[in-house]
Amino acid sequence: MATPPSLPAIPRWATLRNSLRFAYNPIVALDQYVAEYGPTFEFYLGGMVKGILTTDPGLAQHVLQKEHRKWRKSPIQTERMGYFLGNGLLTSDGDYWLRQRRLIQPGFHRKRLAGLTGIMNQEIEDFLEQRFQPALAGGQPVDMSPLMMELAFRVVAKSLFTTSLQEEDLAFLRDTVTVVQAFITRTFRQPYLIPWFRFSGLYREHKALSEKFDAIILQHIQARRSSNERHDDLLQMLLEARYEDTGKGMDDRQLTEESAILFVAGHETTANALSWMWHLLGQHPEVVARLRQEHEAVLGGREPGFEDLPQLEYTLQVIDEAMRLYPPAWITDRLCVEDDQYGDLPLPKGSRVVAYIYGIHRRPSLWDDPEAFRPERFSRERKKEYHPFAFMPFGGGPRLCIGNNFALMEMQLVLVKILQRYKLESAPGFEPELQPLITLRPRNGVMVRVSS
């Protein structure tokens, strides 16, 4: 690929020299590059793969939305992730992806999700009773991160398979997602170690874990098929979805792959958003006070229902602002499959554009005082002032997160239900650290003091 004359380029030796630091925390390395080289520059991912990194929302919109036909998900996302996670919506591409997206999309429409409010509320309630309350015993600060991970996992599991998954299966599925994702991340960050990963048997080991994961999901799908029972859950939606052209539904392999992807895509992102939100709320009692006022005014102490959610506007602003500062999906990339151009920047076939979502969300020219936590930025009037891709926690264009409404609904319910029962404040002296894996995790957890 020819280097466009106007684009600053970070020499390969510099990215190689930085590769260990990059592997530990790419955000620190990328922020330094952005400060030094400007909003868009060429660099080598992991010292090997050439790419154009950008914090320009216009370029992100160009690639993800306006000219999306000339761009594909990169092989890192399709082949590498697909090898371990299967060929579901997140990892498939081209015509197959489009067919699957058209099939599944209606099931994630906001109105269709209304039926899940009850399931989510019940799961959150059980979690607070059985897991959260016991974790508070002793009065010490608690780490919200593993708790939110477990809660979000249970909510997705229950929304998919209302018929109960056994604790043992649940634990295996949850742990496997974490272990396999951590391994895939190592293959992105340190691609030069891939031959070693293969030779040492690590590839095979992780593949075997994914296969067992799929086998458990398949068992549940087959059990549902043979039971002839109807449930108001995502699996039912997947089972009943019919292709427009053939009138047929998905086969067992497709159902397994799509369900597995929903597990993977649907819990860690939400869990991280919630964990970071508790960190921010712990530091901002004035925001918590305003949230309580809104919850009291709209609900007066009762459980939130689906119809209440649009009225909990400030709650939604808090969630948006937490995801601006800590976007769970902090980066994404696309590969050019047909020569393209953005302004005077030529983007020949083979170019790779990396949208640095974390950097876009904190770019000083896009956001006033970008490091400050100010939910009112997302009030109805002010929201219109921003570039449509200045805030893109769910991506954009045709591959926009299919679970965005699901996630927002879940986060609103969790936020309301926890604040209705508990007081919280930040743990003295605690500062979380970023751990950008596939999603943006808190490395040392999120310690918060919680009391009834």
Ligand code: HEM
């Ligand atoms: C706060 C929570 C969430 C965040 C921040 C998030 C973020 C994202 C982003 C940025 C993408 C696009 C990636 C790209 O274009 O490269 C995406 C795709 C996707 N998300 Fe989410 N997500 C969240 C929750 C969920 C949930 C709850 C589900 C399912 C229950 C889900 C399922 C998916 C799927 C299946 C895709 C692939 C869609 C496609 O390519 O057609 N996500 N998500």
